[in-house]
Amino acid sequence: MLVWEREEPPSRPVPAPLSRERILGAAIGLADVDGLEAVSLRKVAAVLGVGPMRLYGYIATKEELLDLMVDAVHAEIRPVGDGWREALHSLAETTRQAAHRHEWFADLIGGRPRLGPHALARGEAVLAAMGDIDLDIVVPAVDAVDAYVIGAVRREITEWRAERATGMDKRQWQATFGPYLERVFATGRFPALESVVRDGPHPDPDETFRTGLDFILDGIEARISN
Amino acid sequence: MLVWEREEPPSRPVPAPLSRERILGAAIGLADVDGLEAVSLRKVAAVLGVGPMRLYGYIATKEELLDLMVDAVHAEIRPVGDGWREALHSLAETTRQAAHRHEWFADLIGGRPRLGPHALARGEAVLAAMGDIDLDIVVPAVDAVDAYVIGAVRREITEWRAERATGMDKRQWQATFGPYLERVFATGRFPALESVVRDGPHPDPDETFRTGLDFILDGIEARISN
DNA sequence: GCTTGCATCGATACGGCGTATTTGCCTGAT
DNA sequence: ATCAGGCAAATACGCCGTATCGATGCAAGC
Known part of the structure; x- marks a missing residue:
């Protein structure tokens, strides 16, 4: 009888990998709902279920995120x-x-x-x-x-x-x-x-x-x- | 012989009393030189030589100070x-x-x-x-x-x-x-x-x-x- | 198979912010 | 002399952007 060697965690399926696009989307969503002053790196990260520092792997600074938001519009x-x-x-x-x-x-x-x-x-x-x-x-x-x-x-x-x-x-x-x-x-x-x-x-x-x-x-x- | 009963402190003369105008002037001065992001209530108060909380006797909020600045222009x-x-x-x-x-x-x-x-x-x-x-x-x-x-x-x-x-x-x-x-x-x-x-x-x-x-x-x- | 190095991610930390709250002092009245 | 009240200062809180550090997990070498 075979044993499964890698069990998939059933309750929390693999979260979509972080990306510039997902960060941008989360930031725009926050801004649409609660205004620009609600866009903080901490809150964006919280929406995505990660720590704030993770974002710095995809954007260099908050200013860059704001630039991305403007460009998206x-x-x-x-x-x-x-x-x-x-x-x-x-x-x-x-x-x-x-x-x-x-x-x-x-x-x-x-x-x-x-x-x-x-x-x-x-x-x-x-x-x-x-x-x-x-x-x-x-x-x-x-x-x-x-x-x-x-x-x-x-x-x-x-x-x-x-x-x-x-x-x-x-x-x-x-x-x-x-x-x-x-x-x-x-x-x-x-x-x-x-x-x-x-x-x-x-x-x-x-x-x-x-x-x-x-x-x-x-x-x-x-x-x-x- | 008369004694003077209230000696004036000679080294630090009476500082000009705080006022909305002086606060506004300090804020505009900071903004002119170092940009708007240099205007913080702490820095404005420091320019005037007082603690940050003193400002709240003259303005209700930082937003009000910004409004005053715009109106001044x-x-x-x-x-x-x-x-x-x-x-x-x-x-x-x-x-x-x-x-x-x-x-x-x-x-x-x-x-x-x-x-x-x-x-x-x-x-x-x-x-x-x-x-x-x-x-x-x-x-x-x-x-x-x-x-x-x-x-x-x-x-x-x-x-x-x-x-x-x-x-x-x-x-x-x-x-x-x-x-x-x-x-x-x-x-x-x-x-x-x-x-x-x-x-x-x-x-x-x-x-x-x-x-x-x-x-x-x-x-x-x-x-x-x- | 075990160790070692490295990369990656989370946590913690720092300095600054606006502002609420507490503390301490000074004055004037009783 | 004592006390009350008002005001200035200090301290504190929660949030921010971001630097730094520590743990963790994986790949390569013996």
């Missing part, structure tokens, strides 16, 4: 459609959507120089979608749209967090900040601001984003067909 | 000149200059919801300088310029830091990243990127910033005089 950003205007428009919109899926992206975007493979692939796709317009226009145009999207997304998510922090919806928010603004306006030092808050437009975030983007695209179009 | 940002276009242009330029004076501002801008008195005053000055254009245009226009400036400044300072981190000047930087880019391009997966890097324009930061800003201002102008 770039994989979700691609221009679609025909023509330069549609390309830039969809570039902006898909970036914004990616930031909505990963709020922490707004904290990191524009603040990290590293060009990972997905960021490069995004850049390549954007340039390819711009057609054969003069590079002297394409480069500044893409840069301008990128800059706008970075700022717009940052502001939007920051504001959304602030609203969420006080009460849930916009009604709650107005009830909270209303008195503060009333007191500020009562000083009479901000008449123009006061009139804007009272009588100005209060567009929703989608419209605000699109309007600003259209300004840029119109400005670019004027330059292209000068 | 807003005091340096004002539109100048006549007409809406000059107002928005100078708003963008003075913001960029403030970020050059305080690099850490680029790390915080757009990521902090709090409206301090100087931020409100800046907003008031901008609106006042916009003249009597329809609010339905002024509000999106200012928002768009703000968003663009946030992103542009962030990218510019991030890139500048990356260059400074490797070697000092641009020549050094190309020598460092050149081989990496060569290897990436050698894969043939990024032909459009490659042609841009090889044949595309390489404008200086000032020009890049102005070009993107002009796109937006042109787009706004088209909307105003539709």
Whole structure:
């Protein structure tokens, strides 16, 4: 009768081997759920069921992990459609959507120089979608749209967090900040601001984003067909 | 003969009393010199020659200190000149200059919801300088310029830091990243990127910033005089 | 088959952080 | 003289990124 020489532990099956990808996935999962400040090497390691020091076999530093996270989001950003205007428009919109899926992206975007493979692939796709317009226009145009999207997304998510922090919806928010603004306006030092808050437009975030983007695209179009 | 009843300690004269302003000044000084990550409550307190806990008599939390820092920079940002276009242009330029004076501002801008008195005053000055254009245009226009400036400044300072981190000047930087880019391009997966890097324009930061800003201002102008 | 070297992984350790809590002192009132 | 209260300082706690060390298990040599 044969004896089995290597018994497989039945209760805990072989854990998937650690890898850069698994670490990255755990970090993104933590950030999606609990925000960027919940991403610590200790917590990431805990999610993966290993000690914190194990991670250093796959990443050199926490900064590198954050770079990987940013690059991973770039994989979700691609221009679609025909023509330069549609390309830039969809570039902006898909970036914004990616930031909505990963709020922490707004904290990191524009603040990290590293060009990972997905960021490069995004850049390549954007340039390819711009057609054969003069590079002297394409480069500044893409840069301008990128800059706008970075700022717009940052502001939007920051504001959304602030609203969420006080009460849930916009009604709650107005009830909270209303008195503060009333007191500020009562000083009479901000008449123009006061009139804007009272009588100005209060567009929703989608419209605000699109309007600003259209300004840029119109400005670019004027330059292209000068 | 009279005796003096309270002798002044001569070696250590009465230290200036602690205050929100002195704390804020120390924090900004640290950040200007050593970057935002050098701003810790312990170090700020050390600069002021007090224990860390003393600060909590003047600020509630480190976050509040960061809010104060951001608001302080807003005091340096004002539109100048006549007409809406000059107002928005100078708003963008003075913001960029403030970020050059305080690099850490680029790390915080757009990521902090709090409206301090100087931020409100800046907003008031901008609106006042916009003249009597329809609010339905002024509000999106200012928002768009703000968003663009946030992103542009962030990218510019991030890139500048990356260059400074490797070697000092641009020549050094190309020598460092050149081989990496060569290897990436050698894969043939990024032909459009490659042609841009090889044949595309390489404008200086000032020009890049102005070009993107002009796109937006042109787009706004088209909307105003539709 | 036993030992020895090495590589690998876990645990521990260090210095720093934001901040809560405790301790000690100084002042002014009783 | 005693005590109470307030304030500054010191200490402490839990967390962080990461350096270092110790144990463990496996491969190669005798």
